[in-house]
Amino acid sequence: MQIQNSQSTDIDVIFEFYDMAIAHQKKVFNKHWQGFSRELVTNEIAENRQYKILVDGVVACVFAVTFNDKLIWGDRDHDSIYIHRIVTHPNFRGYSFVKEIIKWAKKYALENHLKYIRxxxxxxxxxxxxxxxxxxxxxxxxxxxxxxxxxxKHYEGISLSLFEIVI
Structure with a gap:
């Protein structure tokens, strides 16, 4: 298993994953993502904030990060890596990718003097x-x-639960 930065050539795969996630969300919950702009994902890729997890060379999971999230975290928005839009391909459910992302994020946070994973x-x-x-x-x-x-768009008019790991 490898965690790598996504490349511009991965954009169609990323959107396929988002489409799969939305279809799954519609089946299991009363809310779902409402799509994302290609500009957002293109910028994340260019800024090295969009990632993929490969298993035997196959994209098994995608996720994005940011380093500020003021609208969500308000005054607590500092010294953090924020993880967003984790999507696991159905063929790879059960691989505990969130735990792997946490391990990766802890290392990243330590190397970059960040205090929180959120x-x-x-x-x-x-x-x-x-x-x-x-x-x-x-x-x-x-x-x-x-x-x-x-x-x-799916953030409009909602309440969120907030989570963090202190490094």
Missing amino acids: MDTWADNEKLLAYYTGCGFDYVGMVTLNETEGLP
Whole structure:
């Protein structure tokens, strides 16, 4: 298994993963992502913030990171790596990629003098809340977003549960 930066040639695969995730979300929960702009993902790739996990050379999981998330984390937005949009291909479920991403993020945070690994998800998604705390994240509260300009559309009018790991 390898975690690598995604390349511009991966963009169609990334969007295939997002489409699979949205279809899955629609089956198992009452909320779902509402798509992402190619410009957003292109910028993430160019800024080395979009990643893929390869298993035997096959893309098995994708995720993105950012280093500021002011609209979600407010005054706590500092010294952090924020993980977003983790999508595992159905053929690779059970590989514990979130735990692998956490290991990778801890190393990244230490090398870059960051103090936190952070994530968010819908506040009422009990299954993901339990999963993320089971992976080592601490639940640190809930936030209702008032301003969402610049965030993907699914952030409009929702409450989020916030998670972090202190490095």
